[in-house]
Amino acid sequence: xxxxxxxxxxxxxxxxxxxxxxxxxxxxxxxxxxxxxxxxxxxxxxxxxxxxxxxxxxxxxxxxxxxxxxxxxxxxxxxxxxxxxxxxxxxxxxxxxxxxxxxxxxxxxxxxxxxxxxxxxxxxxxxxxxxxxxxxxxxxxxxxxxxxxxxxxxxxxxxxxxxxxxxxxxxxxxxxxxxxxxxxxxxxxxxxxxxxxxxxxxxxxxxxxxxxxxxxxxxxxxxxxxxxxxxxxxxxxxxxxxxxxxxxxxxxxxxxxxxxxxxxxxxxxxxxxxxxxxxxxxxxxxxxxxxxxxxxxxxxxxxxxxxxxxxxxxxxxxxxxxxxxxxxxxxxxxxxxxxxxxxxxxxxxxxxxxxxxxxxxxxxxxxxxxxxxxxxxxxxxxxxxxxxxxxxxxxxxxxxxxxxxxxxxxxxxxxxxxxxxxxxxxxxxxxxxxxxxxxx
Numbered sequence: 001x002x003x004x005x006x007x008x009x010x011x012x013x014x015x016x017x018x019x020x021x022x023x024x025x026x027x028x029x030x031x032x033x034x035x036x037x038x039x040x041x042x043x044x045x046x047x048x049x050x051x052x053x054x055x056x057x058x059x060x061x062x063x064x065x066x067x068x069x070x071x072x073x074x075x076x077x078x079x080x081x082x083x084x085x086x087x088x089x090x091x092x093x094x095x096x097x098x099x100x101x102x103x104x105x106x107x108x109x110x111x112x113x114x115x116x117x118x119x120x121x122x123x124x125x126x127x128x129x130x131x132x133x134x135x136x137x138x139x140x141x142x143x144x145x146x147x148x149x150x151x152x153x154x155x156x157x158x159x160x161x162x163x164x165x166x167x168x169x170x171x172x173x174x175x176x177x178x179x180x181x182x183x184x185x186x187x188x189x190x191x192x193x194x195x196x197x198x199x200x201x202x203x204x205x206x207x208x209x210x211x212x213x214x215x216x217x218x219x220x221x222x223x224x225x226x227x228x229x230x231x232x233x234x235x236x237x238x239x240x241x242x243x244x245x246x247x248x249x250x251x252x253x254x255x256x257x258x259x260x261x262x263x264x265x266x267x268x269x270x271x272x273x274x275x276x277x278x279x280x281x282x283x284x285x286x287x288x289x290x291x292x293x294x295x296x297x298x299x300x301x302x303x304x305x306x307x308x309x310x311x312x313x314x315x316x317x318x319x320x321x322x323x324x325x326x327x328x329x330x331x332x333x334x335x336x337x338x339x340x341x342x343x344x345x346x347x348x349x350x351x352x353x354x355x356x357x358x359x360x361x362x363x364x365x366x367x368x369x370x371x372x373x374x375x376x377x378x379x380x381x382x383x384x385x386x387x388x389x390x391x392x393x394x395x396x397x398x399x400x401x402x403x404x405x406x407x408x409x410x411x412x413x414x415x416x417x418x419x420x421x422x423x424x425x426x427x428x429x430x431x432x433x434x435x436x437x438x439x440x
Contacts, residue, residue, distance in 0.1 A: 291401030
């Protein structure tokens with residue numbers, strides 16, 4: 001019976017991490033459904049972007065209040081994980097405060113954790129007020145109704161509970177240290193929990209141990225549950241923000257990529273030795289699809305973008321189309337892409353890894369033509385995103401499909417393209433008359 005807690009803890013740890021790895025594999029499979037794209041260039045610049053944007057949070061502080069609060073929560077997540085490491089080692093080995101021999105360094109760490117925990121609680125409360133009381137405009141858009149709103153609040157509740165459990169655990173531990181309880185070595189500085197410990201001053205040692213152990217178990221099991229909740233939550237960006245910023249777009253914002261199939265066709269047209277009437281070879285592959293109508297037509301980087309979306313709404317709040325009342329919301333574009341990708345993944349799970357058409361696609365079933373054509377391609381959404389997500393690239397690919405596969409461009413664009421084809425310019429003037437304006 002002496003080793004039963006260690007065995008139970010180890011089993012819980014194995015199950016929690018195992019389930020997380022299973023979800024990571026599913027996530028990787030779904031992202032790899034996208035087309036391959038070469039993003040191995042300019043590695044020094046990519047590392048710099050990752051360190052600056054993902055680790056350094058430089059784009060978060062563009063909005064100073066939200067940015068500062070997010071940095072506090074982010075720092076809490078990173079630094080308090082040192083305390084989680086100690087809990088894991090204690091749980092496996094049956095020790096208590098295994099890092100206590102570090103002496104003054106350990107005291108400093110525990111004290112820092114406690115102050116940071118309080119700051120995290122304050123930040124989370126302010127975030128909750130911004131979402132639910134003040135109701136900032138970007139948090140009450142149509143796409144945020146239902147699960148997205150519940151998910152955002154759920155994360156805030158979980159973070160608050162975890163920090164309160166941490167402080168409660170330390171407060172009971174501090175009181176046990178003062179009572180010279182066996183196994184509770186005197187270690188750590190408790191600048192916050194020493195005041196909470198006053199609530200326990202009349203408790204017996206057995207009751208204090210019950211409180212400390214209960215808070216300890218619920219805290220670590222809550223962290224394991226939170227780890228596995230990430231896959232189902234917008235907080236997956238905690239993990240994906242780093243690779244997403246590393247593989248982010250490096251080209252100038254106004255530069256679009258060329259379709260390889262179109263480039264090859266143009267080269268063939270310009271080749272004087274090519275036979276324009278030659279039939280395709282018998283073993284020639286199927287002509288490549290222009291643009292994207294479903295998630296499998298997008299690149300794996302774009303699909304990773306969709307999973308990385310934090311649903312913060314900065315892109316939508318900067319979008320001029322959305323500001324003028326049009327249906328387009330760059331955030332919804334990313335959320336719809338992720339939802340469709342998840343649906344495709346579930347179909348594959350149900351069919352032993354094979355995708356069986358469900359008669360649906362990203363275009364029309366999730367994202368409407370009206371949304372796509374409302375975009376002004378101004379890149380405001382790309383510039384605003386704090387983790388280098390590119391909603392515009394998905395919009396452009398779906399527009400390409402509409403124009404090049406379905407000839408479904410708006411009348412204004414069709415007229416412009418006809419004028420370019422016939423007159424060499426977007427205006428409906430004969431080429432001979434195009435310079436008449438100089439004589440006016």
